[in-house]
Amino acid sequence: xxxxxxxxxxxxxxxxxxxxxxxxxxxxxxxxxxxxxxxxxxxxxxxxxxxxxxxxxxxxxxxxxxxxxxxxxxxxxxxxxxxxxxxxxxxxxxxxxxxxxxxxxxxxxxxxxxxxxxxxxxxxxxxxxxxxxxxxxxxxxxxxxxxxxxxxxxxxxxxxxxxxxxxxxxxxxxxxxxxxxxxxxxxxxxxxxxxxxxxxxxxxxxxxxxxxxxxxxxxxxxxxxxxxxxxxxxxxxxxxxxxxxxxxxxxxxxxxxxxxxxxxxxxxxxxxxxxxxxxxxxxxxxxxxxxxxxxxxxxxxxxxxxxxxxxxxxxxxxxxxxxxxxxxxxxxxxxxxxxxxxxxxxxxxxxxxxxxxxxxxxxxxxxxxxxxxxxxxxxxxxxxxxxxxxxxxxxxxxxxxxxxxxxxxxxxxxxxxxxxxxxxxxxxxxxxxxxxxxxxxxxxxxxxxxxxxxxxxxxxxxxxxxxxxxxxxxxxxxxxxxxxxxxxxxxxxxxxxxxxxxxxxxxxxxxxxxxxxxxxxxxxxxxxxxxxxxxxxxxxxxxxxxxxxxxxxxxxxxxxxxxxxxxxxxxxxxxxxxxxxxxxxxxxxxxxxxxxxxxxxxxxxxxxxxxxx
Amino acid sequence: xxxxxxxxxxxxxxxxxxxxxxxxxxxxxxxxxxxxxxxxxxxxxxxxxxxxxxxxxxxxxxxxxxxxxxxxxxxxxxxxxxxxxxxxxxxxxxxxxxxxxxxxxxxxxxxxxxxxxxxxxxxxxxxxxxxxxxxxxxxxxxxxxxxxxxxxxxxxxxxxxxxxxxxxxxxxxxxxxxxxxxxxxxxxxxxxxxxxxxxxxxxxxxxxxxxxxxxxxxxxxxxxxxxxxxxxxxxxxxxxxxxxxxxxxxxxxxxxxxxxxxxxxxxxxxxxxxxxxxxxxxxxxxxxxxxxxxxxxxxxxxxxxxxxxxxxxxxxx
Ligand SMILES: Cc1cc2nc3c(=O)[nH]c(=O)nc-3n(C[C@H](O)[C@H](O)[C@H](O)COP(=O)(O)O)c2cc1C
Ligand code: SF4
Ligand code: SF4
Ligand code: SF4
Ligand code: FES
Ligand code: FES
Numbered sequence: 026x027x028x029x030x031x032x033x034x035x036x037x038x039x040x041x042x043x044x045x046x047x048x049x050x051x052x053x054x055x056x057x058x059x060x061x062x063x064x065x066x067x068x069x070x071x072x073x074x075x076x077x078x079x080x081x082x083x084x085x086x087x088x089x090x091x092x093x094x095x096x097x098x099x100x101x102x103x104x105x106x107x108x109x110x111x112x113x114x115x116x117x118x119x120x121x122x123x124x125x126x127x128x129x130x131x132x133x134x135x136x137x138x139x140x141x142x143x144x145x146x147x148x149x150x151x152x153x154x155x156x157x158x159x160x161x162x163x164x165x166x167x168x169x170x171x172x173x174x175x176x177x178x179x180x181x182x183x184x185x186x187x188x189x190x191x192x193x194x195x196x197x198x199x200x201x202x203x204x205x206x207x208x209x210x211x212x213x214x215x216x217x218x219x220x221x222x223x224x225x226x227x228x229x230x231x232x233x234x235x236x237x238x239x240x241x242x243x244x245x246x247x248x249x250x251x252x253x254x255x256x257x258x259x260x261x262x263x264x265x266x267x268x269x270x271x272x273x274x275x276x277x278x279x280x281x282x283x284x285x286x287x288x289x290x291x292x293x294x295x296x297x298x299x300x301x302x303x304x305x306x307x308x309x310x311x312x313x314x315x316x317x318x319x320x321x322x323x324x325x326x327x328x329x330x331x332x333x334x335x336x337x338x339x340x341x342x343x344x345x346x347x348x349x350x351x352x353x354x355x356x357x358x359x360x361x362x363x364x365x366x367x368x369x370x371x372x373x374x375x376x377x378x379x380x381x382x383x384x385x386x387x388x389x390x391x392x393x394x395x396x397x398x399x400x401x402x403x404x405x406x407x408x409x410x411x412x413x414x415x416x417x418x419x420x421x422x423x424x425x426x427x428x429x430x431x432x433x434x435x436x437x438x439x440x441x442x443x444x445x446x447x448x449x450x451x452x453x454x455x456x457x458x459x460x461x462x463x464x465x466x467x468x469x470x471x472x473x474x475x476x477x478x479x480x481x482x483x484x485x486x487x488x489x490x491x492x493x494x495x496x497x498x499x500x501x502x503x504x505x506x507x508x509x510x511x512x513x514x515x516x517x518x519x520x521x522x523x524x525x526x527x528x529x530x531x532x533x534x535x536x537x538x539x540x541x542x543x544x545x546x547x548x549x550x551x552x553x554x555x556x557x558x559x560x561x562x563x564x565x566x567x568x569x570x571x572x573x574x575x576x577x578x579x580x581x582x583x584x585x586x587x588x589x590x591x592x593x594x595x596x597x598x599x600x601x602x603x604x605x606x607x608x609x610x611x612x613x614x615x616x617x618x619x620x621x622x623x624x625x626x627x628x629x630x631x632x633x634x635x636x637x638x
Numbered sequence: 639x640x641x642x643x644x645x646x647x648x649x650x651x652x653x654x655x656x657x658x659x660x661x662x663x664x665x666x667x668x669x670x671x672x673x674x675x676x677x678x679x680x681x682x683x684x685x686x687x688x689x690x691x692x693x694x695x696x697x698x699x700x701x702x703x704x705x706x707x708x709x710x711x712x713x714x715x716x717x718x719x720x721x722x723x724x725x726x727x728x729x730x731x732x733x734x735x736x737x738x739x740x741x742x743x744x745x746x747x748x749x750x751x752x753x754x755x756x757x758x759x760x761x762x763x764x765x766x767x768x769x770x771x772x773x774x775x776x777x778x779x780x781x782x783x784x785x786x787x788x789x790x791x792x793x794x795x796x797x798x799x800x801x802x803x804x805x806x807x808x809x810x811x812x813x814x815x816x817x818x819x820x821x822x823x824x825x826x827x828x829x830x831x832x833x834x835x836x837x838x839x840x841x842x843x844x845x846x847x848x849x850x851x852x853x854x855x856x857x858x859x860x861x862x863x864x865x866x867x868x869x870x871x872x873x874x875x876x877x878x879x880x881x882x883x884x885x886x887x888x889x890x891x892x893x894x895x896x897x898x899x900x901x902x903x904x905x906x907x908x909x910x911x912x913x914x915x916x917x918x919x920x921x922x923x924x925x926x927x928x929x930x931x932x933x934x935x936x937x938x939x940x941x942x943x944x945x946x947x948x949x950x951x952x953x954x955x
Contacts, residue, residue, distance in 0.1 A: 029858040094833030095849035103838040106784025147785035564844030571739035574842045578789045585791035605735030608708045609696040
């Protein structure tokens with residue numbers, strides 16, 4: 026292609042970083058128009074990681090090397106919150122401003138930063154390429170970092186030849202100052218153990234904080250790779266049958282039967298088939314997949330190998346959110362070790378089956394957890410959801426049949442294969458089988474991931490997490506994440522099963538249980554949820570692109586006491602906006618952007634209180 | 639190039655129900671096709687026969703029995719036994735809201751049909767409050783994904799911003815842009831393969847942009863003007879039309895449209911010349927013309943400007 030490029034060159038350092046990124050990623054299966062394009066996001070991330078922003082020279086070099094038209098590459102680069110086209114300091118601290126952290130004091134941290142370190146680095150005045158903030162360090166507010174059990178949280182990136190990235194929990198002003206100053210050792214809080222670590226009833230979490238996550242031998246000694254061995258014994262059809270018999274439902278939020286998905290992919294005659302593990306985990310309040318990936322990475326690699334075997338996938342991707350550096354490190358290590366022992370690659374365990382996989386890092390976009398947006402993101406296009414049909418099982422990544430599953434869904438497959446589908450189906454309830462991971466955060470004594478068989482009630486889970494501290498009363502509980510619903514103390518006996526929450530018009534979503542006690546002001550939480558959806562909308566369709574703005578504005582008017590035509594009018598306007606987003610948006614983001622607000626208003630009567638003020 | 643080829647196998651007929659009436663439609667055609675063939679009026683904005691459907695504006699949504707959400711009629715294919723409602727309460731509500739969302743954030747003054755639709759669907763864009771002041775030049779071009787300034791309780795956000803005039807042939811008034819993606823498709827794989835523009839940013843800050851928002855003369859633009867031809871809102875406009883509209887002398891009642899064959903090369907593209915007071919103001923090509931599908935090159939689209947300008951310049955030269 027004859028590309029018109031910018032008149033700018035990369036530095037030697039930028040060029041080397043980009044070259045390394047491109048070479049290190051295999052391009053299995055990607056052919057034709059996709060052959061180079063799929064390297065675009067990794068190349069942009071490499072340039073960003075080297076100097077802390079993407080210069081015109083680095084950008085130019087990427088476009089030329091990968092033969093991507095600059096206007097298209099620019100559209101991709103500006104889609105992601107972790108990439109920036111304006112000069113920026115090499116060290117950046119992202120401070121979580123999302124709801125779980127807000128409930129645990131992040132506003133104070135952010136106010137302190139505004140006071141002492143100036144404005145956040147996202148505002149670039151017009152076309153001037155000026156460095157915002159100090160020379161070496163900049164800060165940004167961040168959406169949920171997936172560390173809500175250790176709220177408040179922060180994420181630090183330090184650009185360089187060996188870029189450093191780290192997540193920090195239990196952040197205090199002093200730890201934040203240490204992170205801003207680059208002394209990361211002083212920014213670390215003591216590590217927290219899994220609350221249920223070593224518990225005999227655990228299935229998905231049984232190895233967490235018990236087995237060394239970096240050692241393949243330790244994993245095997247703890248029963249690792251027995252499931253894959255059994256899968257090879259019984260054959261792919263029997264694996265799919267077991268998964269179908271287990272009645273396993275997807276844990277990523279949409280609760281789709283996994284067996285049906287796998288069967289559909291296995292049947293496709295078009296080749297190759299791809300497997301994607303959705304590890305984008307960005308739903309506010311969700312951190313269960315991180316806990317698995319950081320602490321039991323081999324389990325994910327083994328279950329993906331089984332999934333690939335069952336569905337006939339030649340190649341797999343783990344699409345991992347960009348803010349999970351430890352998960353990235355642990356998974357990368359697991360992949361290398363598994364490959365070295367013939368557990369990935371050609372002829373795995375002498376079975377004749379070949380499969381390999383790689384990690385693709387996201388770059389700050391919640392929407393890239395939507396399954397079709399992931400395809401576009403991997404292919405090197407903007408992470409905009411696609412119109413369905415066609416469905417992923419027919420036409421997914423690189424327009425080939427694709428099986429895509431959540432991390433927790435996949436890890437369930439190990440026990441299903443080891444003990445058989447019918448045995449798995451006996452755990453839990455009739456319609457919700459197996460165990461479920463719940464992410465408890467906010468005002469509970471011991472926040473963290475908890476595993477229980479389906480059937481436990483909301484009250485059981487909150488009790489498991491030690492209840493609400495200081496004997497305070499519960500004001501509200503957010504179930505399922507920002508895309509979920511608020512319920513109240515009257516709902517504590519709701520069984521947390523798919524059928525149980527449905528009967529109460531709630532949702533399990535991604536397993537979020539965020540508790541707010543009676544000291545919390547809920548309106549600012551709703552405003553933050555609205556701001557989140559506005560920030561994370563891909564902008565493709567009108568109902569979501571503009572609806573999320575109008576919804577946030579209505580809440581701002583209510584909060585400022587500047588209601589247009591009174592509170593009832595504002596509420597009916599919100600309802601009208603919400604209905605259009607739900608009915609006419611392309612994807613789940615817009616369709617659920619009013620869900621939590623609607624439940625706070627109509628279920629908890631939140632804005633009713635506002636009228637009295 | 640014609641973007642959408644007709645199905646090759648002889649198409650079969652599909653029976654479906656539209657607003658309670660049984661109709662037949664060709665297999666592979668869309669609900670919109672079926673509606674139009676049966677004289678049902680469906681508003682569309684991002685749809686154009688000659689481009690791949692992107693189904694982003696959502697004004698064409700209809701209700702399909704059994705579907706949890708509404709579906710875009712411009713992209714959804716007909717299926718046997720489908721029961722479609724084109725004017726239900728839900729459909730009317732979403733259309734009204736889409737129109738209000740656009741009308742309250744974008745200048746739709748040069749978008750055809752909008753005034754009628756607003757009346758038909760009972761839109762009231764003022765209920766979102768008075769509009770904020772236009773953004774300073776280039777501010778929207780540099781918005782960082784994932785962040786925005788907190789909303790202003792006294793004003794509604796809009797995409798208002800100064801027009802971009804960086805060449806003598808056409809202007810880009812993104813205050814009128816509804817982000818329908820048509821220009822990007824026309825400039826890219828659907829027609830032109832120049833890829834001079836793309837969608838940048840995300841959410842409400844999403845925008846049509848060149849790389850790093852460079853001016854058009856620095857971009858890959860070849861001034862074919864095919865983006866202007868497909869733009870439904872007048873955000874992209876030939877310079878003479880923009881100038882005439884700006885000084886209030888644009889008057890369609892005084893204009894004639896004359897078809898001619900482009901004189902520049904042997905392809906034989908049909909040119910429609912829009913003339914007011916003996917002055918050519920723009921050149922288009924009919925979308926249903928087989929040679930062009932509405933597309934031209936810089937010579938056909940803008941060549942007359944040079945001719946005209948030279949002639950006008952002569953006396954003073
Ligand atoms: C806006 C949005 C974000 C999503 N994010 C995630 C995510 O981070 N992880 C995930 O597993 N599923 C996510 N999903 C759901 C996926 O689209 C998809 O349903 C899921 O990956 C399927 O896997 P499962 O069947 O194993 O649940 C998201 C959906 C939407 C609409
Ligand atoms: S609903 Fe929102 S996120 Fe989804 S496609 Fe539309 S604009 Fe993008
Ligand atoms: S004039 Fe032609 S080349 Fe230039 S932006 Fe428009 S479609 Fe692309
Ligand atoms: S400039 Fe015109 S054609 Fe392009 S997206 Fe905007 S409204 Fe559509
Ligand atoms: S890490 Fe802050 S809300 Fe989740
Ligand atoms: S015309 Fe169908 S979505 Fe725009």
